[in-house]
Amino acid sequence: MLTLTPSQTVGPFVAILVPSQDRGSLVTERTSGPRIVVEGMVRDGADTPVPDALVEIWQANAAGHYRHPDDPRPSADDTFDGYGRMHTRRDGRFTFETIKPGSVTGPSGTPQAPHLVVGLYARGLLTRLLTRMYFEDEPSNGQDPILTAVPAERRTTLIATCESEGRYRLDLALQGTRETVFFDV
Numbered sequence: 001m002l003t004l005t006p007s008q009t010v011g012p013f014v015a016i017l018v019p020s021q022d023r024g025s026l027v028t029e030r031t032s033g034p035r036i037v038v039e040g041m042v043r044d045g046a047d048t049p050v051p052d053a054l055v056e057i058w059q060a061n062a063a064g065h066y067r068h069p070d071d072p073r074p075s076a077d078d079t080f081d082g083y084g085r086m087h088t089r090r091d092g093r094f095t096f097e098t099i100k101p102g103s104v105t106g107p108s109g110t111p112q113a114p115h116l117v118v119g120l121y122a123r124g125l126l127t128r129l130l131t132r133m134y135f136e137d138e139p140s141n142g143q144d145p146i147l148t149a150v151p152a153e154r155r156t157t158l159i160a161t162c163e164s165e166g167r168y169r170l171d172l173a174l175q176g177t178r179e180t181v182f183f184d185v
Contacts, residue, residue, distance in 0.1 A: 022085060022086050022087055023083065023084045023085045023086070024084060024086045024094075024095055024096050024097060025084075025096070025097040025098075026057075026059075026080065026081070026082065026083070026084045026096065026097065026098040026099070027079075027080065027097055027098060027099060028079045028080075030079045031079045031080045031099060032061065032062050032063075032079075032080070032099070033061060033062025033063075033080075033099030033100060033101075033102075034062070034099060034100045034166065035097070035098075035099060035166060036097075036098060036099060036100050036166045036167070036168060037095060037096070037097055037098075037166065037167045037168070038057070038095070038096045038098060038116065038133070038160065038168050038169075038170070039093065039094065039095045039096070039167070039168070039169050040055075040093070040094060040160075040169055040170045040171045040172060041088075041091070041092045041093045041094070041171045041172070042055065042088050042092050042094070042120065042122060042171075042172045042174070043092060043171060043172070043173050043174065043176075044122075044124075044174050044175065045174060045175030045176050046176075047173075047176060048092075049088075049091050049092025049093070050088060050092050050122050050123070050174070051088055051089065051090045051091070051092055052087070052088065052122070052123060053087070053088045053092070053094075053120060053121060053122035053123075054085065054086070054087055054088075054120070054121040054122070055085070055086050055087075055088065055094045055118065055119070055120055055172070056083070056084065056085045056086075056118070056119035056120075056121075057083070057084045057085075057096055057098070057116045057117065057118055057119075057133075058082055058083050058084075058116070058117045058119070059082045059098065059101040059115070059116045059117065060082060060101040060102055060104045060114075061080045061082060061099070061101065061102065062099050062100065062101065062102050063102050064101065064102030064103050064104045064105075064114075065102075065104075066082060066104070067080065067081045067082050080099065082101075084096050084098065098116075100114060100135065101114045101115065101116065102114060103140060106145055106146075108145070110145050111140065111143070112144050112145065112146065113134055113135075113138050113140040113141045113143070113144035113147065114134075114135060114138055114140070115132045115133060115134050115135075115144070115146075115147075116132065116133040117130065117131075117132060118130070118131045118132065118133050118170075118172070120172060120182075122174065124174075125174075129174075129182040130182060130183050130185055131158060131172070131180055131181060131182050131183060132146060132147070132158055132183070133158065133159075133160050133168075133170045134147055134158055134159045134160065135159070135160055135162070135168060136159050136160060136161050136162050136168075137162050141159070150181050154181050155181075157173070157178060157179065157180045157181050158170075158180070158181055
């Protein structure tokens with residue numbers, strides 16, 4: 001009798017399968033908006049750093065416009081495409097230099113708090129995980145329709161702490177008590 005082959009994970013091969021074409025800096029000298037640094041660490045269920053993950057970010061520019069054909073408003077900043085990709089280092093850390101995004105309008109016309117969309121590929125995963133990163137010093141977080149839909153006790157896993165002026169930190173936990181909220185989209 002024939003049986004189906006069970007599904008398998010890719011293994012610890014992200015660095016091999018996705019060549020290192022890291023785009024850790026999203027800005028140029030001409031990019032508009034307040035410069036920020038976003039850093040963090042990817043950890044597994046045993047709270048161990050994941051040295052072979054791939055973190056991607058996608059964000060609006062400082063005026064709240066995406067450089068994407070589905071954004072009906074033209075982006076006035078052609079120096080910023082809003083996309084970055086970074087392999088984690090041996091210690092599981094990643095760093096992006098970017099700008100603080102502006103507020104965007106959600107599908108229902110409701111304003112959303114400034115945020116980054118974060119994608120994560122790592123060993124043991126069958127698909128990319130998606131989450132968001134909000135900024136702890138952003139007053140509009142309390143009205144964001146996505147963030148407020150997350151149970152209050154889990155929201156902190158989506159909110160980056162401000163470590164110093166223009167420097168934010170958000171660690172991504174794949175499992176465990178501080179597991180990051182990932183969205184099923």
